[in-house]
Amino acid sequence: MTMRTNIPMLAVALLAHWLPAAQAQDAVKGRAVYQAVCIACHAPENVMVSAPKAGDVKEWARRAGTDAAGLRQLTDHAVEGFGAMPPKGGRADLTRAQIQDAIEFMRQAPNKG
Numbered sequence: 001m002t003m004r005t006n007i008p009m010l011a012v013a014l015l016a017h018w019l020p021a022a023q024a025q026d027a028v029k030g031r032a033v034y035q036a037v038c039i040a041c042h043a044p045e046n047v048m049v050s051a052p053k054a055g056d057v058k059e060w061a062r063r064a065g066t067d068a069a070g071l072r073q074l075t076d077h078a079v080e081g082f083g084a085m086p087p088k089g090g091r092a093d094l095t096r097a098q099i100q101d102a103i104e105f106m107r108q109a110p111n112k113g
């Protein structure tokens with residue numbers, strides 16, 4: 001009798017566990033893209049360029065919130081170009097997935113990267 005109610009609970013618990021892990025994986029891949037390309041303008045110490053900085057959680061949230069829809073919007077902008085941001089950061093060979101991974105990395109707090 002209790003098994004019936006516990007199975008959906010278990011599924012929810014497993015899903016909740018799996019989602020952040022998948023996001024963390026994306027951020028690990030994104031770090032490599034960031035370090036190869038985006039860092040030129042998005043490094044925290046770069047005061048010459050008005051790009052949102054890696055690890056500046058507040059600025060990224062101000063631009064597009066912190067949810068999946070916001071991530072999609074940021075990815076669209078980064079792929080197509082946005083203001084002084086060149087399409088794909090000037091690297092046409094990057095895939096949309098790589099761009100998104102780099103954004104996931106950049107909008108995390110630095111101590112999680």
Ligand code: HEC
Pocket residue numbers: 033034037038039040041042049050051052063064073074075077078082083084085086088089090094099100102103
């Ligand atoms: C040549 C400098 C430069 C490079 C390289 C660069 N960016 Fe940017 N990026 C900018 C600037 C400047 C802005 C701010 C644009 C604005 O708000 O007008 C920006 C903004 C963004 C935004 C915010 C868009 C929004 O909707 O507010 C994202 C996302 C982004 N960049 C992702 C990336 C990624 C991912 C890479 C690496 C693949 C990258 N950028 C490489 C200069 C750069």
